[in-house]
Amino acid sequence: MLKKVLITAIFFAGFSLSTFAQDFGYIGVDKCSMCHKSEKQGEQLKIWKASKHANAFKTLQSDKAKEIASKMGIADASKAKECLVCHASGYNVDAKLLDAKFSVEDGVQCETCHGPGSEYKSMKVMKSREESVKNGLKVWNNEEEIKKMCVTCHNEKSPTYKGFDFAKNYNEIKHNIPKN
Numbered sequence: 273m274l275k276k277v278l279i280t281a282i283f284f285a286g287f288s289l290s291t292f293a294q295d296f297g298y299i300g301v302d303k304c305s306m307c308h309k310s311e312k313q314g315e316q317l318k319i320w321k322a323s324k325h326a327n328a329f330k331t332l333q334s335d336k337a338k339e340i341a342s343k344m345g346i347a348d349a350s351k352a353k354e355c356l357v358c359h360a361s362g363y364n365v366d367a368k369l370l371d372a373k374f375s376v377e378d379g380v381q382c383e384t385c386h387g388p389g390s391e392y393k394s395m396k397v398m399k400s401r402e403e404s405v406k407n408g409l410k411v412w413n414n415e416e417e418i419k420k421m422c423v424t425c426h427n428e429k430s431p432t433y434k435g436f437d438f439a440k441n442y443n444e445i446k447h448n449i450p451k452n
C-alpha cells in the first residue's frame with residue numbers, strides 16, 4: 273500500500289515538474305527588443321544584430337555548412353538537429369509554445385541564452401530579478417558560470433571548433449544595462 277502511494281507521489285512530482293518547465297514558451301527577439309533596444313537600456317538589440325549569433329541559422333545554409341554536412345551524411349544542415357542544437361533554438365519545441373513572431377531563423381537569439389520568455393516578459397515581472405527567475409529567466413552569478421554556459425556550444429563538438437577565448441569573445445557580445 274505504502275509502496276503504491278510512494279510510486280504515485282514520485283510519478284506526480286515528475287509529471288508536474290515537466291509540465292512546469294514546458295509552460296515557458298518562446299516569444300522571439302522582436303518582442304524582447306521592444307524594451308531592450310534604447311541607448312538607456314543598453315542597446316541589446318543592436319549589439320546582438322551585429323554579432324554572429326544573429327546569423328547562426330543562416331550559416332547552416334552556406335556552402336561551407338553543406339560541405340560539412342555532406343561529409344557527415346546529413347542532407348540539410350538547416351533542418352538537422354545535429355546542427356540546430358547549437359545554431360538556433362525552439363526548433364524542437366511544440367508549436368503551441370512558439371509565439372507567431374518567433375522564428376528559428378533568428379539563430380542564437382535572446383531566449384537561447386536567457387531562457388524562454390513567455391512568462392517573464394511583462395514589465396511587472398521583469399522589474400524583479402527574483403520574479404523573473406521564478407518565471408524562467410536564467411541568470412549567472414559570476415563570469416565562471418557565464419563561461420560554462422558559453423562552452424555548452426563553443427566546444428570541440430562544433431565541427432569548425434578552433435578554441436574559445438572567453439575573455440576576448442565575451443567582450444565582443446557583452447550587452448549589460450549601463451549603470452547610472
Ligand code: HEC
Nearest residue numbers: 299303304306307382383386389393394395398399401449
Ligand atoms: C515590457 C518590457 C520588457 C520586455 C518585453 C522584456 N524585458 Fe527584460 N527587462 C525589462 C526591464 C524593465 C528590466 C529591468 C531593467 C533594470 O533593472 O534596469 C529587464 C531586465 C532584463 C534582464 C536583466 C535581469 C537581471 O536581473 O539580470 C534580462 C537578462 C532581460 N531583461 C532579458 C529579456 C529577454 C530575453 C526578453 C525577451 C524574452 C525580455 N527581457 C523582455 C523589460 C522588458
Ligand code: HEC
Nearest residue numbers: 324325327328331358359380384421422425441442444445
Ligand atoms: C546555443 C549555442 C551558443 C551559445 C550558448 C553561445 N554561442 Fe557563441 N556562437 C554560437 C554559434 C553557432 C556561433 C557561430 C555563428 C556563425 O558563425 O554563424 C557563435 C559565434 C560566436 C562569436 C563569433 C566569433 C566566432 O568564434 O565565430 C562570439 C564572439 C561568440 N559566439 C561568443 C559567445 C559567448 C561569449 C557566449 C557566452 C556568453 C556564447 N557565444 C554562447 C553558438 C553559441
Ligand code: HEC
Nearest residue numbers: 336337340341349354355358425426429430431432433434
Ligand atoms: C556543439 C555546438 C555546435 C554544433 C553541434 C554545430 N556547430 Fe557549427 N558552430 C558552432 C560554433 C560555436 C561556431 C563558431 C565557432 C566555432 O567554429 O567553434 C560554429 C560555426 C559554424 C560555421 C561557420 C564556420 C566558419 O569558419 O565560418 C559553420 C559553417 C558551421 N558551424 C556549420 C555547422 C554544421 C553544418 C553543423 C552540423 C553538422 C554544426 N555547425 C554543428 C557550434 C556548433
Ligand code: HEC
Nearest residue numbers: 304305308316317320325380381382385412418447448449
Ligand atoms: C550568447 C548568449 C546571449 C544572447 C544571445 C543574449 N544574451 Fe543577454 N546576456 C547574456 C549574458 C551572459 C549576460 C550577462 C549577465 C550578467 O552580467 O550577469 C547578458 C546580459 C543581458 C542583460 C543585462 C543584464 C544586466 O543586469 O546588465 C539584458 C537586458 C539582456 N542580456 C538582454 C538580452 C536581449 C534582449 C537579447 C537579444 C536581443 C540577449 N540578451 C541576447 C547572454 C546572452
